[in-house]
Amino acid sequence: MPATVLIVEDEEPIQELLAYNFKAEGFNVRTLDGSEDVVREVSVDTPDIILLDWMLPNMSGIEICRSLRARPDTREVPIIMLTARGEETERVRGLATGADDYVVKPFSVPELMARVKSLLRRSSPDAVADVLKAGELMLDRRTRRVQRSGRDIELSPTEFRLLEHMMQTPGRVFTRAQLLDAVWGRDVYVDERTVDVHVGRLRKSINRAREANPIRTVRGVGYSFDERFGAVNA
Numbered sequence: 001m002p003a004t005v006l007i008v009e010d011e012e013p014i015q016e017l018l019a020y021n022f023k024a025e026g027f028n029v030r031t032l033d034g035s036e037d038v039v040r041e042v043s044v045d046t047p048d049i050i051l052l053d054w055m056l057p058n059m060s061g062i063e064i065c066r067s068l069r070a071r072p073d074t075r076e077v078p079i080i081m082l083t084a085r086g087e088e089t090e091r092v093r094g095l096a097t098g099a100d101d102y103v104v105k106p107f108s109v110p111e112l113m114a115r116v117k118s119l120l121r122r123s124s125p126d127a128v129a130d131v132l133k134a135g136e137l138m139l140d141r142r143t144r145r146v147q148r149s150g151r152d153i154e155l156s157p158t159e160f161r162l163l164e165h166m167m168q169t170p171g172r173v174f175t176r177a178q179l180l181d182a183v184w185g186r187d188v189y190v191d192e193r194t195v196d197v198h199v200g201r202l203r204k205s206i207n208r209a210r211e212a213n214p215i216r217t218v219r220g221v222g223y224s225f226d227e228r229f230g231a232v233n234a
Helices: 012-024 038-044 061-070 088-097 109-123 157-168 176-184 193-206 229-233
Strands: 004-008 028-032 049-053 079-083 101-104 131-134 137-140 145-148 151-153 215-218 222-225
Touching: 004 012, 012 028, 012 109, 038 061, 049 061, 049 109, 061 079, 061 088, 079 109, 101 109, 131 157, 137 157, 157 176, 157 193, 157 222, 176 193, 176 222, 193 215, 193 222
Parallel strands: 004 028, 004 049, 049 079, 079 101
Antiparallel strands: 131 137, 137 145, 145 151, 215 222
């Protein structure tokens, strides 16, 4: 699944500019204007990277950054601060709070994009990698091909996205609601039982008799790509 960037920006023209350009580059994009409880939103559905405006209506970007860094579940999420404050003391303050990078408005979108990709290559290499591998299972994002032990596996577009999303973070347990949002999108109403149906089809496609099943069911929660699968079968 493409990397998810969360844009927290209350200036609508800037938010729209960033959303348009990141979508054009193939990112999943979520936006907040800062009037929400940003820390709670990030904790519930953690993005791969956050673009965080310094000046927000309810809570400053500095305070949000500090709160995210204090939580174990969001401590490692890369954060780039966006601000009109260009003084050295302000840059130091932003970085000291825990931001990974600092971009002064007005900024170059290509430069910002390069900084985002650079951070993701270090923090979440699978989020920007062209090929995902686990043991004998290989998924190629460029060609949209999936192979296991050298044989091609035919998947529907939905099954491909489902496998891609889970392979990107082995071991992480996704609820059905989270998989619906990530694979089908938030603007489409689909019953949660649809996830079970597609997971069942995906398993039939990638598993032959006696082959280890990499997709784990977590009873009462959802599904996970077994992080032990690659280690056992490598």
